[in-house]
Amino acid sequence: MKLAKLVSSLGNFEPQGSLEIAISGIADDSRLVQPGNLFVAIKGLTVDSHNNIPQALLNGAAAVLGERKAQDLEFGSVPYIRVKDSRSALGVLASTWYGNPSHKLKVIGVTGTEGKTTTCSLIYHILKTAGKRVGLISTINAKIADELIDTGLHVTNPEALPLQELLAKMVENNCEYAVLETTSIGLHQGRVSGVEYTVGTLTNFAQDHLDYHRTMEAYREAKAMLFKRVDSAVLNKDDESFEYYQNQLSKETKLISYGLHKNADVKGENLEFSALGTKFSIYSQGQSTEIESRLLGEYNVSNMLAASASCFVLGLDWSQIKPGLETFETPEGRMERIDEGQNFGVLVDFAHSPNALEKVLRVLRQLLPADKKIIAVYGSAGERDATKRPAMGKAARHANVTIFTADDPRREEVVDIIAQMEEGARKVGVMHVGRQDLLLHPDKSVYVIEPNRTNAISLALENAREGDTVAILGKGHEKSLAVKGEEVPWSDQEVIRKILRRLVAN
Incomplete structure (x- = not known):
């Protein structure tokens, strides 16, 4: 791919040198650069890979993209592209390199402090049980066409390049839907900046990750980034964050709410708990659907309502949603x-x-x-x-x-x-x-x-x-x-x- 085509989707950038050169791939680790690669230099929390540009050039980088001024760097005679945010740019570049796979999928992004993995797995299972072709990327692993793919240790949101590669593989396997667990850190670091979301779903909001975000306000704002770029938003009306996230939506974004205790578009009622699972009713648009699930606890009913509302907004009816809820098994490491x-x-x-x-x-x-x-x-x-x-x-x-x-x-x-x-x-x-x-x-x-x-x-x-x-x-x-x-x-x-x-x- 020509460098000019690769960077054309970035918007504002400052090029130095010719963009009419062929690029063989993208790398954000100087040690992994192959001849002909575009090296993306990122200033991280502990390492600034702008300092590794010489190593990238030794390994054969054909061009460099970074945030620093050109005069402050040594990049030889290769083209240099300066951007405001290298991480965010990498997300867009990765999407372009892999053919913008999310544009060919209906992507459901699930964020929240707790319940993300279970809710993602529920949406995936409901869609698959309904006969839809769907892929999943979660904290546990990725699932594409019955193949389980390890995404690494302590990884929820894969980095931009492996993420776009997984989405491209879904397209290759004729998936119509992709369910993507989406974290505040992944949003803030631009790992998903190249992803086009159809639905954004929030499970809840509570204290976590303050080592990274420092304040609850910054943490809340990071999650809000998802809802500023979706066609439909699925929000938890029981959660104190509901009004805040509702106010982040554009006028064009469709809102569907769910909940147990407040009047919501998709409401859970008549909960009965036992050691074997949970019985409850889902009430929506004047219709009541009885559910018998193997999941335990009120918070899992909330997760099921979130998943149901997400599938409902995608066009599934309750006769398609119910079998998925009732046959769902808990993911590994979740109760x-x-x-x-x-x-x-x-x-x-x-x-x-x-x-x-x-x-x-x-x-x-x-x-x-x-x-x-x-x-x-x-x-x-x-x-x-x-x-x-x-x-x-x-x-x-x-x-x-x-x-x-x-x-x-x-x-x-x-x-x-x-x-x-x-x-x-x-x-x-x-x-x-x-x-x-x-x-x-x-x-x-x-x-x-x-x-x-x-x-x-x-x-x-x-x-x-x-x-x-x-x-x-x-x-x-x-x-x-x-x-x-x-x-x-x-x-x-x-x-x-x-x-x-x-x-x-x-």
């Missing part, structure tokens, strides 16, 4: 049951924010008899929003026993993270006990400290009794623990199954 023949329940969930923890633990309390225990195991991530750690500790009041442990500590010490969680736990009356005493206070919520996650899970399972529920929280589907700069292979599910098999055998 996932683990059964090795033990006489107590074990669940794995990705809940890793104060709000998500409280929701999961409240659901379990609602479903369990009063004389049965909830034993929770969770931590808080290192080098991430430290202000939420006391609130994470407060969530322990909803369990009988909580074991504070490691969850991606990165370069922080696990005991230091736990100490901050303890502050919150103590403020709400959760008592610290030794591991040998964790069952001696049946009338109180207690917590135990065990920094080693394997040992914490083992301690929880060994102390569970018939009818209790053990909730292993925070990691969900993830396959590594981030420790001291390394990604250590990890799976909550594998660790749990290994311990359970030993306990059942004995």
